[in-house]
Amino acid sequence: MDLKEKLLSSFLAFEQKVDINSTLHDVRTDALKVFENKGFPTKREEAWKYTSLNAILANDFNILPKNETAVDWKDVKKYFLNDVDTYKVVFINGVFSSHLSSTTHDGLDVCLMSSALTKPKYKMVIDTYFNQIANKEDSLTNLNTAYSLEGAYINIPKSTVVQKPIEILYFTTGASNFVQPRNLVIVGENAHVQIIERHQSLSELPMLTNSVTEIYAAKRAIVDYYKLQNDLLTADLVDNTYIEQKQESRVSVHTFSFGGNITRNNLNFYQRGERIDSTLKGITIIGEKQHVDHYTLVSHEEPNCESHQNYKGIYDDRSTGVFNGKIYVDKIAQKTDAFQQNNNILLTDKATLNTKPQLEIFADDVKCSHGCTIGQLDDSAMFYMQQRGIPKKEAKALLMYAFTDEVLKSVAIPDLQLKLQKLISMKLGVNIGFDI
Amino acid sequence: MLQIKNLHASVEDKEILKGINLEVKAGEVHAIMGPNGAGKSTLSSVIAGNENFEVTQGEIILEGEDLADLAPEERAHKGIFLSFQYPVEIPGVSVTNFMKTAINETRKANGLEDMPANEMLKLIKEKAELLEIDRKFLSRSLNEGFSGGEKKRNEIFQMAMLNPKIAILDETDSGLDIDALRIVSNGVNKLKNENNAVIVITHYQRLLEYIVPDFVHVLHDGKIVKTGGKELALELEEKGYDWLK
Numbered sequence: 211m212d213l214k215e216k217l218l219s220s221f222l223a224f225e226q227k228v229d230i231n232s233t234l235h236d237v238r239t240d241a242l243k244v245f246e247n248k249g250f251p252t253k254r255e256e257a258w259k260y261t262s263l264n265a266i267l268a269n270d271f272n273i274l275p276k277n278e279t280a281v282d283w284k285d286v287k288k289y290f291l292n293d294v295d296t297y298k299v300v301f302i303n304g305v306f307s308s309h310l311s312s313t314t315h316d317g318l319d320v321c322l323m324s325s326a327l328t329k330p331k332y333k334m335v336i337d338t339y340f341n342q343i344a345n346k347e348d349s350l351t352n353l354n355t356a357y358s359l360e361g362a363y364i365n366i367p368k369s370t371v372v373q374k375p376i377e378i379l380y381f382t383t384g385a386s387n388f389v390q391p392r393n394l395v396i397v398g399e400n401a402h403v404q405i406i407e408r409h410q411s412l413s414e415l416p417m418l419t420n421s422v423t424e425i426y427a428a429k430r431a432i433v434d435y436y437k438l439q440n441d442l443l444t445a446d447l448v449d450n451t452y453i454e455q456k457q458e459s460r461v462s463v464h465t466f467s468f469g470g471n472i473t474r475n476n477l478n479f480y481q482r483g484e485r486i487d488s489t490l491k492g493i494t495i496i497g498e499k500q501h502v503d504h505y506t507l508v509s510h511e512e513p514n515c516e517s518h519q520n521y522k523g524i525y526d527d528r529s530t531g532v533f534n535g536k537i538y539v540d541k542i543a544q545k546t547d548a549f550q551q552n553n554n555i556l557l558t559d560k561a562t563l564n565t566k567p568q569l570e571i572f573a574d575d576v577k578c579s580h581g582c583t584i585g586q587l588d589d590s591a592m593f594y595m596q597q598r599g600i601p602k603k604e605a606k607a608l609l610m611y612a613f614t615d616e617v618l619k620s621v622a623i624p625d626l627q628l629k630l631q632k633l634i635s636m637k638l639g640v641n642i643g644f645d646i
Numbered sequence: 647m648l649q650i651k652n653l654h655a656s657v658e659d660k661e662i663l664k665g666i667n668l669e670v671k672a673g674e675v676h677a678i679m680g681p682n683g684a685g686k687s688t689l690s691s692v693i694a695g696n697e698n699f700e701v702t703q704g705e706i707i708l709e710g711e712d713l714a715d716l717a718p719e720e721r722a723h724k725g726i727f728l729s730f731q732y733p734v735e736i737p738g739v740s741v742t743n744f745m746k747t748a749i750n751e752t753r754k755a756n757g758l759e760d761m762p763a764n765e766m767l768k769l770i771k772e773k774a775e776l777l778e779i780d781r782k783f784l785s786r787s788l789n790e791g792f793s794g795g796e797k798k799r800n801e802i803f804q805m806a807m808l809n810p811k812i813a814i815l816d817e818t819d820s821g822l823d824i825d826a827l828r829i830v831s832n833g834v835n836k837l838k839n840e841n842n843a844v845i846v847i848t849h850y851q852r853l854l855e856y857i858v859p860d861f862v863h864v865l866h867d868g869k870i871v872k873t874g875g876k877e878l879a880l881e882l883e884e885k886g887y888d889w890l891k
Contacts, residue, residue: 588734589698590734591734591736593694593696593697593698593718594730594733594734594736595734595736595748596695596717596718596719596722597694597695597718597719597721597722597727597728597730598722598744598748598804598808599719599722599723599748599749599751599752599755599808600719600747600748600751601717601719601751602717602719604747604751605719608736608739608744608747609736611738611739612736612737612738612739612787613738614738615737615738615739615787616737616738618738619738
């Protein structure tokens, strides 16, 4: 049985395990129908032209989460930002891990999607927000909706500044698992939150994650969201993130793609208010036969808004990258200021990159700029560094490190910035007496 | 110390240096002057080992060793320093970290351990004072957003840190105001001793009032066409280069 058939035929069993009577039954059933009609995306679709899931789908995955698997804190400590100063929502093979987590209901909700989906007190919120901005046409998003059960539920009330970052971690281990996390993040007026999301496989077995996150930023809310992707070479990830912003809100999403086999990031911003600021930044550093595909959309639907995109990529060996950045500007979205930049370095002749800006502009008084570069390392900078006695290999590493700096320095959590600096210098082999 | 014999070099099959002969002894200051396009910067790049230039004939010998097969970093490890006309900006790498890396790589190449942190700090402090460089400046990204003068001062600071045998200053005076020129030249003069040598490449005589040369060479069309004492620089300032063609 192939994976699609398996998913279709297991749905009944899945629904029986969860709440068959819930109002979500209709939502799930409709979503499954879309998936049934469309199936997994193939390279025949324009949006998936450069990314094929075929090889992955041939694996025999477990699709229904088992009960909690024990994982020791000491074994996974390194994947967290730190021990105490964060809220943590942690899942193992799709099941909540209470002993690794540190949730709260004290002044804000940092807890579980499963509670939010089933407990009556959350019903209104779920009816208002759940599956509202997720793309109803997208096959994989629908598949996630059909099987949505667990994930992080974060609700920050009006005027609340969350004092410590929230970490969402999804571990997979033990057997080949197909997990479908579903996160819902609601940030009230004038509230501020910082969130770090990570998917990490602990066993060298094929793992597939199809994740959906919906983020709602109310008026003047500030959301800093970080995706840290440094998974094993046996793990694949499709990340679907949908963000709706209301007036004067500021949302940034940083995506750091350093690992995994195939990683596809579908990142969608919908600006629904004036004077909104949206930031999309990323650093990709991959090698071997790894593949990372950034597929972004910024939908400017109201006047006087800004968006800033800056993605940097370094591709070694036979790795492949894709950047497709779509900017839509509605005819009423006058005075839009949309900026998009994608710079890449290919370290070998075998590494490839496809980069494509896609601008659809229907307003006449807007500023939209975009640029992309694919290059090798700057010769004159190499010579400068070598002249100071730094050997070619180290000079190269230092220059690549410098290349990523522009994005790295906009990370607003100092501990995370430090961790990323270390990760990047490790990836690049910069270990030259550097107290970064 | 440094001997250049019949040096020919080209870039993309165009010959720029057409037989340069030059001998620099320890303790000397040489000035190389000449009009634009004479090959001054090419000469400095070739000595430093820039791979964009191809040496087609001749030799560059440092303390008896032919440098032909050495990469730029190996030449640096042997004591060649080039102060760039256009120093490259390297965002994300602080001046201090860059210097630590450069010094420790040079030490490693010469069979030494990393310089202990306290010694490094002391050295940085001492040389920063020499060049009148503020502490805050050292934590900034290398050359990023530096003014022309700051870049040049930073080059000489690096020279002071690395303590080379042969320092080549390529148009170090361009873009310097009078105060920066004084600080930079003062730095160079203090670093100068009996065991090293300086080659000053310049278009104008101005810098040579501060760093006084023992010899002045005029480069024209890839060759040294005249050599004299420091008074030659003044003569060139007055008459220009045309009379030498």
